[in-house]
Amino acid sequence: QVQLVESGGGLVQAGGSMRVSCAASVRTFSRYAMGWFRQAPGKEREFVAAFSWSGGSTYYADSVKGRFTISRDNAKNTMYLQMNSLKPEDTAVYYCAARTSYRNSYQYASSYNYWGQGTQVTVAS
Numbered sequence: 001q002v003q004l005v006e007s008g009g010g011l012v013q014a015g016g017s018m019r020v021s022c023a024a025s026v027r028t029f030s031r032y033a034m035g036w037f038r039q040a041p042g043k044e045r046e047f048v049a050a051f052s053w054s055g056g057s058t059y060y061a062d063s064v065k066g067r068f069t070i071s072r073d074n075a076k077n078t079m080y081l082q083m084n085s086l087k088p089e090d091t092a093v094y095y096c097a098a099r100t101s102y103r104n105s106y107q108y109a110s111s112y113n114y115w116g117q118g119t120q121v122t123v124a125s
Helices: none
Strands: 003-007 010-013 018-025 033-039 046-051 058-060 068-073 078-083 092-099 119-124
Touching: 003 092, 018 033, 018 092, 018 119, 033 068, 033 078, 046 068, 058 068, 078 092
Parallel strands: 010 119
Antiparallel strands: 003 018, 018 078, 033 046, 033 092, 046 058, 068 078, 092 119
16 A cells, blocks of 8 residues: 655745655555646646656656656655746646556556645745
8 A cells, every 4th residue: 555645835926936745655666656746626637747657757747847847766755846937827736646557658647546635736926
């Protein structure tokens, strides 16, 4: 069983930066392909960023490319999402997720087996 706990959300002004973290309680964190999703009120959960199955590549939604950076520290069982140049439209609950199969596509929420409880990020204009 994998438990994921996000932290680091809060309120930030537009143009500011924030880093959210995802701590995993798992023996072999490096064996999981990880990703970030977000969900704004009244909208579907959407893909933000993810690692490839091997961990050697990263992928981003077009809306965050160039502004957000996904990273992970396997020694600390932690994944991060550094968010720069934040916009009001980035306001959402941010979720980290883990998937256990290389067959599943990184950009679909249904591909992920485990989810955190989410952390609220609010960007004020």
